[in-house]
Amino acid sequence: MIWNEHYECMERESLMKLQGTRLKDMVERVYYSVPFYRSKLQDQGIEPGDIQSIDDLKKLPFTTKQDLRDNYPFGLFATPRQDVVRLHASSGTTGKSTVVGYTHNDIMMWSEVVARSLTMIGATRDDIIQVAYGYGLFTGGLGLHYGAEKIGASVIPISGGNTKKQLQLMEDFGSTLLACTPSYAAFLGEALAEEKIDPASIKLKAGIFGAEPWSEEMRSQIEKLLRIKAYDIYGLSEIIGPGVSMECHCQNGMHIFEDHFIPEIINPDTCEVLPYGELGELVFTPATKEAMPLIRYRTRDLTRLHADKCECGRTLVRMEKCVGRSDDMLIIRGVNVFPSQVESVLLEMSETKPHYLLVVDRRNNLDILEVQVEVEEQFFSDEVKELENLRHRIKANIASVLGLHADIRLVEPGTIERSMGKAQRVIDRRKLQ
Amino acid sequence: MIIKQLSVFLDNRTGRLAELTGILAANDINISAFSIADTADYGILRMIVGRPELAAEVLKKHGFAVKITEVVGMIVPHRPGGLHKALQVISDSNVAIDYMYAFATGDCNATAIIRAESMQKLVEVLQEHKLELLKEGDVYQL
Ligand SMILES: [Zn+2]
Numbered sequence: 031m032i033w034n035e036h037y038e039c040m041e042r043e044s045l046m047k048l049q050g051t052r053l054k055d056m057v058e059r060v061y062y063s064v065p066f067y068r069s070k071l072q073d074q075g076i077e078p079g080d081i082q083s084i085d086d087l088k089k090l091p092f093t094t095k096q097d098l099r100d101n102y103p104f105g106l107f108a109t110p111r112q113d114v115v116r117l118h119a120s121s122g123t124t125g126k127s128t129v130v131g132y133t134h135n136d137i138m139m140w141s142e143v144v145a146r147s148l149t150m151i152g153a154t155r156d157d158i159i160q161v162a163y164g165y166g167l168f169t170g171g172l173g174l175h176y177g178a179e180k181i182g183a184s185v186i187p188i189s190g191g192n193t194k195k196q197l198q199l200m201e202d203f204g205s206t207l208l209a210c211t212p213s214y215a216a217f218l219g220e221a222l223a224e225e226k227i228d229p230a231s232i233k234l235k236a237g238i239f240g241a242e243p244w245s246e247e248m249r250s251q252i253e254k255l256l257r258i259k260a261y262d263i264y265g266l267s268e269i270i271g272p273g274v275s276m277e278c279h280c281q282n283g284m285h286i287f288e289d290h291f292i293p294e295i296i297n298p299d300t301c302e303v304l305p306y307g308e309l310g311e312l313v314f315t316p317a318t319k320e321a322m323p324l325i326r327y328r329t330r331d332l333t334r335l336h337a338d339k340c341e342c343g344r345t346l347v348r349m350e351k352c353v354g355r356s357d358d359m360l361i362i363r364g365v366n367v368f369p370s371q372v373e374s375v376l377l378e379m380s381e382t383k384p385h386y387l388l389v390v391d392r393r394n395n396l397d398i399l400e401v402q403v404e405v406e407e408q409f410f411s412d413e414v415k416e417l418e419n420l421r422h423r424i425k426a427n428i429a430s431v432l433g434l435h436a437d438i439r440l441v442e443p444g445t446i447e448r449s450m451g452k453a454q455r456v457i458d459r460r461k462l463q
Numbered sequence: 464m465i466i467k468q469l470s471v472f473l474d475n476r477t478g479r480l481a482e483l484t485g486i487l488a489a490n491d492i493n494i495s496a497f498s499i500a501d502t503a504d505y506g507i508l509r510m511i512v513g514r515p516e517l518a519a520e521v522l523k524k525h526g527f528a529v530k531i532t533e534v535v536g537m538i539v540p541h542r543p544g545g546l547h548k549a550l551q552v553i554s555d556s557n558v559a560i561d562y563m564y565a566f567a568t569g570d571c572n573a574t575a576i577i578r579a580e581s582m583q584k585l586v587e588v589l590q591e592h593k594l595e596l597l598k599e600g601d602v603y604q605l
Binding site: 405406407410411412413414417418439440441442443444445 | 468470472473474479500502504505507509523526527528529530532561562578
């Protein structure tokens with residue numbers, strides 16, 4: 031099913047024309063209403079008239095997360111504050127948080143892209159959607175909420191946490207769709223088994239999971255635990271929130287709603303634009319945003335784009351699951367490490383579960399990576415040699431994937447904090463030194 | 464002749480063992496014998512307790528990784544060479560011992576808890592040589 035065939039199946043040529051018009055309009059708006067952009071464009075000798083088509087996008091300067099921090103809180107707003115009807119903010123793990131604003135039209139547009147996303151996986155007004163993303167400053171909960179209401183589904187705005195209640199309502203209300211972070215979905219799946227709830231009494235058929243990187247192994251794990259199809263939704267608050275792109279039933283990448291969010295892939299070091307199919311940093315220009323349009327926002331996410339037509343009939347480009355967010359990427363002894371790589375290793379081994387914590391430290395000027403893995407009942411052996419065997423196998427598998435030796439520390443089950451929202455996977459002690 | 468032992472995974476956190484014994488005490492479960500095999504990061508606590516199934520259940524409820532393993536309790540004759548004779552018998556029969564630990568009982572005897580690769584074979588060998596084994600009935604109230 032397609033929510034908005036006109037835009038989702040548009041000929042690529044017409045789409046690019048539309049993008050050009052919208053880009054031109056946006057550049058004009060920010061030039062006259064955002065001092066930060068005006069001076070940035072003037073520095074590069076660009077005037078609004080220089081932007082005539084989508085091909086001119088590459089002339090424009092980039093925007094980074096640091097620019098958002100520097101203009102905290104409302105410095106990048108392109109409309110009077112009175113026109114802003116909603117504010118969201120990201121938790122600032124390092125320093126100040128970043129604030130995003132939405133006008134009424136922005137909220138409508140956001141609901142539209144989430145409505146498209148939900149329709150993409152077959153959701154209709156017949157569905158009951160349990161939104162277990164956090165509601166609040168985080169965009170996940172409210173983002174899904176409005177889109178789900180738009181398609182006429184029944185929304186359970188339960189927010190994150192309170193696992194017992196989640197399971198109870200899932201059973202009592204007969205939720206057919208679940209929206210939350212993949213780590214919480216896996217947690218709910220385990221809780222379902224622990225509470226000995228008969229999976230037949232649960233009507234869930236699919237899940238919409240995003241807001242943190244997750245692996246294909248994690249997907250099969252969730253699908254098995256909850257007996258559902260697990261779909262990937264992508265988004266970031268700087269661009270809109272969830273609903274920037276979404277996987278269709280063909281599951282060969284996430285369709286980007288390009289009529290609103292113009293994507294590019296660049297080489298993160300040289301900033302050169304890369305062709306379709308090449309791995310690089312994802313950059314977005316949300317051209318129709320009113321309150322906070324951004325020019326070429328660098329997401330730090332690494333992925334590839336594919337433009338060949340999808341079997342579902344959509345012409346929108348597809349982005350691959352992100353290899354990792356360059357923010358999550360750890361550089362350990364010069365090697366790039368993504369937590370998701372460790373996760374794949376643990377999920378591939380039948381004895382381990384994906385509860386893990388990476389602790390990076392520096393001793394005698396040498397980076398040290400410790401991976402904490404929980405010893406679950408099923409693979410707990412009461413013989414030291416068996417446990418040591420397991421530890422060595424984990425160590426070897428991680429070494430072969432990361433190209434780096436990690437110390438494996440077996441810890442008791444339940445020691446690693448379960449997350450109701452985004453999972454905390456890394457403690458980097460080097461930053462504290 | 465085979466008795467049930469409780470094995471618990473413990474990571475090296477201060478107070479973790481006391482937490483465990485506290486839980487058992489609160490549930491009125493008696494510990495008859497225990498040993499800890501430890502490595503730098505973690506330990507495996509092995510113990511013989513009264514009501515092992517109940518003990519396993521309450522510990523699991525408190526988040527411990529628990530396993531019930533089968534062992535034998537061999538009464539070691541209280542005389543020089545008593546333990547040696549028993550071990551010689553086991554060794555001669557090519558039964559591989561995974562681990563063992565001993566504890567003294569009130570009557571001046573000692574009891575060795577033994578876990579072997581093949582428990583069935585171990586029991587056969589010991590019985591064949593008339594070594595006295597603890598029975599399930601008396602062991603949990605040691
Ligand atoms: Zn498709």
